[in-house]
Amino acid sequence: MEQQSRQAVPRLDSDFDRLNRDWYIDKAVQVLVFLGGISAIVFIIGIFVFITKEGFGFLVGDFNFREFFFSPNWRPTSENRETFGILALIAGTASVTGLAMLVAIPFSLGAAVFIAEFASGKTREFLKVTVELLAAIPSVVWGFIGLAMMNPLIIKTFNVPVGLNVLNAGIILGLMAAPIMTSIAEDALKAVPDRYREAAEAMGATRWQVIYKVVLPAAKNGLLGAVLLGVGRGFGETMAVLMATGHSINIPTSVFDSVRALTATIAAELGETAAGSSHYQALFTIGIFLFVVTFIINLLADLVVRGVRKG
Amino acid sequence: MVIAPPQGVTTTERPVKLGVAGLRIRYGEQTALEGVTLDVYEHEIFGVIGPANAGKTSFLKAINRMDMFNTDMHVEGQITFNGLDTRKVRNVYGLRRRIGVVFPLPVGLPLSVYDNVALSPRLRGEKNRAELDVIVERCLRRAALWDEVKDRLDTLGSMLSGGQQQRLTIARALSQDPELLMLDEFSIAVDPVTTMRIEDVLKELRQEVTIILVTNLVQQARRLADRTAFFLDGRCVEVGVTEDLFTGEVQDQRTRDYVDGRFG
Ligand SMILES: Nc1ncnc2c1ncn2[C@@H]1O[C@H](COP(=O)(O)OP(=O)(O)O)[C@@H](O)[C@H]1O
Ligand SMILES: [Mg+2]
Numbered sequence: 382m383e384q385q386s387r388q389a390v391p392r393l394d395s396d397f398d399r400l401n402r403d404w405y406i407d408k409a410v411q412v413l414v415f416l417g418g419i420s421a422i423v424f425i426i427g428i429f430v431f432i433t434k435e436g437f438g439f440l441v442g443d444f445n446f447r448e449f450f451f452s453p454n455w456r457p458t459s460e461n462r463e464t465f466g467i468l469a470l471i472a473g474t475a476s477v478t479g480l481a482m483l484v485a486i487p488f489s490l491g492a493a494v495f496i497a498e499f500a501s502g503k504t505r506e507f508l509k510v511t512v513e514l515l516a517a518i519p520s521v522v523w524g525f526i527g528l529a530m531m532n533p534l535i536i537k538t539f540n541v542p543v544g545l546n547v548l549n550a551g552i553i554l555g556l557m558a559a560p561i562m563t564s565i566a567e568d569a570l571k572a573v574p575d576r577y578r579e580a581a582e583a584m585g586a587t588r589w590q591v592i593y594k595v596v597l598p599a600a601k602n603g604l605l606g607a608v609l610l611g612v613g614r615g616f617g618e619t620m621a622v623l624m625a626t627g628h629s630i631n632i633p634t635s636v637f638d639s640v641r642a643l644t645a646t647i648a649a650e651l652g653e654t655a656a657g658s659s660h661y662q663a664l665f666t667i668g669i670f671l672f673v674v675t676f677i678i679n680l681l682a683d684l685v686v687r688g689v690r691k692g
Numbered sequence: 693m694v695i696a697p698p699q700g701v702t703t704t705e706r707p708v709k710l711g712v713a714g715l716r717i718r719y720g721e722q723t724a725l726e727g728v729t730l731d732v733y734e735h736e737i738f739g740v741i742g743p744a745n746a747g748k749t750s751f752l753k754a755i756n757r758m759d760m761f762n763t764d765m766h767v768e769g770q771i772t773f774n775g776l777d778t779r780k781v782r783n784v785y786g787l788r789r790r791i792g793v794v795f796p797l798p799v800g801l802p803l804s805v806y807d808n809v810a811l812s813p814r815l816r817g818e819k820n821r822a823e824l825d826v827i828v829e830r831c832l833r834r835a836a837l838w839d840e841v842k843d844r845l846d847t848l849g850s851m852l853s854g855g856q857q858q859r860l861t862i863a864r865a866l867s868q869d870p871e872l873l874m875l876d877e878f879s880i881a882v883d884p885v886t887t888m889r890i891e892d893v894l895k896e897l898r899q900e901v902t903i904i905l906v907t908n909l910v911q912q913a914r915r916l917a918d919r920t921a922f923f924l925d926g927r928c929v930e931v932g933v934t935e936d937l938f939t940g941e942v943q944d945q946r947t948r949d950y951v952d953g954r955f956g
């Protein structure tokens with residue numbers, strides 16, 4: 382009985398188990414895509430290793446943590462004693478970025494709400510294209526506007542001796558960051574499903590109530606992400622702040638003080654230093670600092686956009 | 693102001709909550725619904741049945757003026773609410789606040805459970821926390837959801853299960869203190885047990901509010917509705933006492949075919 386049923390089973394065809402062309406193509410594509418995917422990580426690590434290596438001698442040798450972070454004196458070429466304190470530079474970058482956000486947040490949020498919630502059809506498309514165009518303006522052009530237009534304007538309006546200062550750079554940087562922030566904020570608002578709006582509207586919410594009570598809370602992660610990205614942008618911007626801040630070392634006490642930014646310092650001085658000198662290595666240490674801070678800000682932005690942070 | 697009940701209805705002297713006359717709805721050039729003339733009385737459950745694309749949802753949208761959001765949608769004819777022409781009300785938000793809507797798919801707004809239910813009172817300007825607490829608890833209880841969420845009122849409404857979200861939607865609609873509650877195929881995304889619980893809630897609500905129940909389940913209309921309209925292919929084929937549609941006289945044979953499940 383058992384014998385019989387065993388014979389009745391047809392021979393199994395195992396011919397399918399060959400590594401044919403399709404299999405190799407599939408494997409090859411997998412490898413290529415994987416390489417593409419990790420290349421970003423490789424580059425990031427590569428860059429980090431490079432700047433760390435260049436700044437390394439300073440970090441293990443002359444580096445004085447207290448002086449570096451808490452001294453306002455950046456005197457890399459002093460005859461009797463070189464000082465590498467970046468406190469004033471941090472203050473410069475922070476004050477300009479802070480003011481830039483004060484300018485950019487209302488502009489970009491307002492623009493995003495208008496584009497996403499009020500504008501329709503052609504107006505919408507036109508505005509979106511315009512915002513993208515604005516985002517594509519090179520930073521040197523913004524710097525030029527700061528130098529050639531804002532400078533005399535500030536001198537005349539506020540009757541101050543110099544117009545290259547926190548105010549100038551903050552406004553320039555704010556206008557610069559606003560388009561990209563608008564784009565991202567608008568994406569966040571658009572990602573709020575229409576059924577939420579419909580549900581609120583059906584309850585008799587006015588248009589403003591719908592935006593204020595439902596859409597903005599629903600999009601708050603994305604909006605916060607947009608702001609953090611703007612902050613990251615402000616932190617990393619070099620050319621425009623180099624041109625508009627006045628580039629003088631100062632811990633600002635008013636918006637009319639000239640300041641100097643971390644990035645601008647690297648850009649202005651790196652070309653004049655001897656490779657491997659303390660000055661050179663200190664500039665790279667600033668680079669490491671910028672890298673780490675920007676990394677943290679972007680990471681935060683990313684986490685916030687994804688809503689990993691609860692609430 | 694009350695519009696006189698239509699001719700032929702002598703058994704009830706109930707006031708007309710919603711009067712519809714010569715309603716026609718079109719999207720662009722395409723007519724979605726036409727020839728609808730009917731009255732919905734105060735404190736009744738008025739069923740609307742019919743196959744997909746019959747125009748049921750469009751009917752509800754016309755009532756609370758949701759056509760305003762769709763430039764394609766045009767509404768002709770007359771719809772009165774409490775005797776007032778809804779086309780002519782100046783404050784459409786005020787109108788909508790008196791009409792609660794429950795959509796086919798539950799919409800738990802991405803706010804906390806509490807804020808979902810407190811939203812409508814807050815839109816009205818209620819700020820007193822104690823007052824809001826009372827409203828939230830009452831509406832959640834009435835929607836048969838309180839016991840399940842009372843310990844986690846601050847979780848996101850959109851995190852609840854589908855059936856819970858649908859009851860949350862109902863609680864939110866109730867928090868409007870509506871005079872008219874419109875439900876559009878509410879049981880589509882809800883399990884049978886929850887459906888039964890919501891049906892029980894609706895039976896109780898009948899004492900206080902007028903209900904329009906659009907449903908794709910004819911038996912649900914039979915269980916709940918006092919009177920029922922049958923929509924088919926953009927026309928109102930029949931309006932009558934619900935039980936008559938199933939067992940009594942019908943004006944149109946297609947009505948009987950539909951409720952008996954012979955098509956649709
Ligand atoms: N937003 C819309 N734009 C264009 N046509 C629509 C729209 N909504 C519904 N319709 C059309 O109107 C008709 C009735 O739809 P609907 O009211 O949703 O019916 P039901 O709810 O009974 O399924 C359908 O033919 C549908 O295609
Ligand atoms: Mg429908």
